[in-house]
Amino acid sequence: MRTGKRSTVAESDSAQAGNRYERQLWMAHVGVSGQQKLSNASVLVVGAGGLGSPILLYLAAAGVGTIGIVDSDTVNLSNLNRQILYQTADIGQPKARVAKERLAALNPDVCVEDYSQQLDSSNATALFSAYSVVIDATDNYPTRYLLSDAAVLSDKPLFIGAVSGLHGLVLTVIPHRTPCFRCLYPRSPTAAMAHRERMRGILGTNPGIVGSIVAQNAVKYILGIGDWLAGRLLLIDGEGNRFEVVQVERDASCRACGDHPTITELVSLRTDPGQSSC
Numbered sequence: 001m002r003t004g005k006r007s008t009v010a011e012s013d014s015a016q017a018g019n020r021y022e023r024q025l026w027m028a029h030v031g032v033s034g035q036q037k038l039s040n041a042s043v044l045v046v047g048a049g050g051l052g053s054p055i056l057l058y059l060a061a062a063g064v065g066t067i068g069i070v071d072s073d074t075v076n077l078s079n080l081n082r083q084i085l086y087q088t089a090d091i092g093q094p095k096a097r098v099a100k101e102r103l104a105a106l107n108p109d110v111c112v113e114d115y116s117q118q119l120d121s122s123n124a125t126a127l128f129s130a131y132s133v134v135i136d137a138t139d140n141y142p143t144r145y146l147l148s149d150a151a152v153l154s155d156k157p158l159f160i161g162a163v164s165g166l167h168g169l170v171l172t173v174i175p176h177r178t179p180c181f182r183c184l185y186p187r188s189p190t191a192a193m194a195h196r197e198r199m200r201g202i203l204g205t206n207p208g209i210v211g212s213i214v215a216q217n218a219v220k221y222i223l224g225i226g227d228w229l230a231g232r233l234l235l236i237d238g239e240g241n242r243f244e245v246v247q248v249e250r251d252a253s254c255r256a257c258g259d260h261p262t263i264t265e266l267v268s269l270r271t272d273p274g275q276s277s278c
């Protein structure tokens with residue numbers, strides 16, 4: 001479903017008293033040409049939970065022209081400490097559809113596509129083909145590996161955010177130029193390890209911080225400015241307020257993006273029950 005209508009930056013100027021994008025247009029790095037880049041961009045966000053909430057809101061607010069939302073979940077009460085797209089009255093409603101409505105209300109110039117479905121090996125390639133940038137805002141490992149593999153096979157930039165407790169990581173993958181997720185983590189954690197990690201819980205502000213960094217890097221990538229954390233892993237210790245950036249290298253033996261890749265088509269891994277977008 002498509003909502004909203006595309007408009008040029010100039011139309012947006014004349015339609016409003018003032019300009020929605022005035023403060024970013026003032027930036028030397030943005031200006032009218034940068035705003036047009038954002039308007040022309042299309043970003044697929046997989047996961048509309050704790051990470052996806054700030055990511056989607058900031059992308060829409062910035063004027064990213066087309067935004068896709070993939071999430072098969074419905075809103076439940078325990079989401080609301082961190083998933084700031086949703087309100088109590090939304091409980092039981094599909095997240096992707098509610099998120100689309102919120103973004104359309106925030107910025108009607110943005111086209112929003114909602115996909116109330118789980119991303120898997122049967123639909124990832126088609127979904128990726130419709131967007132120029134993909135964001136991983138999930139918290140389950142099978143989908144995270146699938147997204148990384150799909151990005152490599154589709155040659156699409158992938159912006160990854162991950163959170164647990166008061167910790168987080170951010171990484172950007174520019175396929176065949178910088179390490180993919182498998183280069184860093186060749187083996188997926190066991191289901192038991194993933195379960196223990198999930199049961200550490202999460203403070204709502206943490207995905208807000210990590211998601212905001214991911215969104216900012218995606219916007220900078222579209223604008224062609226600054227550093228995007230491609231090949232540089234940002235590790236966040238929210239408890240100690242420590243931010244560390246680690247240089248990471250492509251693994252020549254990586255099954256997805258190495259010199260002799262063995263992953264040549266997408267295969268869905270077993271999904272950990274009970275895990276969804278954070």
Ligand SMILES: [Zn+2]
Pocket residue numbers: 179180181182183184250251254255256257258
């Ligand atoms: Zn790799």
